[in-house]
Amino acid sequence: MAxxxxxxxxxxxxKWHRNGIKKPRSQRYESLKGVSIFFSTSRLLSCQSLTMEIPWKYPYRYFLFGQNLFTNSLFYHELP
Incomplete structure (x- = not known):
């Protein structure tokens, strides 16, 4: 017998090409499920410190440019 x-x-x-071969959809944010809580909180705080400038980190800059620490806007001193 054969x-x-x-x-x-x-x-x-x-059959695969009938509906088109599509790329897999990528997620915008990768899941942090199963990641250490200490790592995820330190990651969150480091990202916040990059976007938010800390006044006590550069005190001379705030003195020089007269930056208002409460409104986070620059108020330059007028020259005489």
Whole structure:
């Protein structure tokens, strides 16, 4: 008796392309499930410190430009 066919990909490519081969959808934010809580909190705080300037870190800059620490806006000293 002849051997039976085990596997073939005949017509499969046509079926795949019928609806189009699409890229997998990427997630905007990667899940932090299973990540250490200490790592995730330090990551969050480091990102906040990059976006928010800390006044006590650069005191001379605030003195020089006269930055108002409460409104976070610059008020330059007028020259005489």
């Amino acid at each position: 051997k039976s066919k085990n596997h073939t990909t005949h017509n499969q490519s046509r």
